[in-house]
Structure formats: structure tokens, C-alpha cells
Amino acid sequence: MATSPAPMRTPLRRVLGLGSAHEGTLHFWRQRLTGLANLILAIGFVILIVALVGRPQKEVLDILGSPFVALWLLLMVISIAVHMRLGMQVVIEDYVHGHAAKPILLILNTFFSFAVAAISVFAILKLAFGGA
């Protein structure tokens, strides 16, 4: 029996390969995809910050609101939000097993990630379009 495990799944389930959570490798794939995007976007962001250091404030605000920089920041903030939500989800699933605590923390995780994204997107759009 140890050498030939009995198939517990129907052929259709095996072909679909979505597993018990019906998501398949979606979580894994998104984590890698956003991780790669974060890598590229964050390198640009760090270069931007170094380029902004020591500049007069007016110039800094103009640069942050310029189309290319604003778009870069928007992409980075959104990619980060997706990535960090997935990452924290795994941390919660690893350590929290309470019947109430786990779903509550998973919900708060999503709220937090979306809130950070929304606040940042709003600020970036205001910098780009606000005409302050």
C-alpha cells in the first residue's frame, strides 16, 4: 500500500490541479510575480530617494508629481499591497489557529493592505493632479 497510494482524487480533480482550497498555485504564483515586480519597482524607488536627498522641497514635490515617477509609485504601491497581504496571510495561517482569531486577523490583514494601498494611491494622485 505504501508503494502505490490509492488515488483519493477523481481524474477531473487531478487534471484541474486546484487542490482543496480550489486555488491551485495561484497564491504561490502571485507572491512570486509581485515579488519580482517589487524588486524592479523598489530598486527604482531607492534610486529616486537618493536622487531626491538634499533637493529643495519644491523640486521634490514636482518630481514626485511628475507623470513617470507618479506612475512608478502607483505600480509599486499596488504591487506591494498584494504581496504583503499574501505574505502576512501565510504568517497568520502558520501561527494563529483560534476559531475566532484566525478569520479576524485574516480580515484585518486584507483591510490593512487595502487601506495602505488606498491612502498611498490617493496621495500619489493628489501629488500628480492636485496642483498644490
Add this chain to the structure above:
Amino acid sequence: MPSADLKASRPLSPHLQIYRWAPTMVVSIAHRITGVALYFGTLLLAWWLIAAASGPKYFRFVNGLASSWIGLIVLFGFSWALIHHALGGVRHLIWDTGRGMGKPARDQLAIANIIGSVALTILLWIIGLLVW
């Protein structure tokens, strides 16, 4: 046997202090801790973006906080966490291809992760302070 005795006599999985520390273990734990730290660190990014969008006065105040001693120490830690987590992500992307999983290679990748993150952080701050 009463159920309490049965429970007590079950073997426990080894806990952290039982393991001999290995480089891969250090970077694995550091990857998770830096990930969680960056998760909450996004609040600082969102705060800074909101400050920039709030007008010159408040932006000047927040930049003043950021360039204070405490602010610089926090940002130094933030930058190290970001770089360590980014390099850890590259390490995982390499492993995802099936490469670098042998005994010497995986330890070399782990050590490169640690040394690389410290070296790049210091290099970044030397550049940053030079242009300041």
C-alpha cells in the same frame, strides 16, 4: 491510559532551541521577520506620501522627523530590511528554478544574502550621505 497521560507521552516536534543553527535557517527566519517589519513599515511610506500631498509645511515637518537621529536610525533599519528581504526573494526565485539547492550552494546563497544585505545597505547610506 487516561487521555491526559496519552497527550503528555506523545513526542513533541523539536522547537527552535533544539536545532543547530544553519545559514539557511538564519536567512529563512530573517526573511519572515523583515517581511513582517516591512508590512508595518509601509505605514511610514504611506505617511510620507500623504505628507508630500498635504502641502509644504507638513511635508517639511515629516522630512525633519525623517532626518532626525531617530528617523535616520529607523530608515537605516528599514533600508536593511528591504534589501535583505529583496535579496531573500531573489534567493527564493533561484531556488524556484531548482538551482542552488545542494549543500554547499544553499549555504553560499544564504551567506551571500546576509553579507550582501549588510554591504548594500552600507553602500546605499554612504552614497546617500555623500549626496546629502
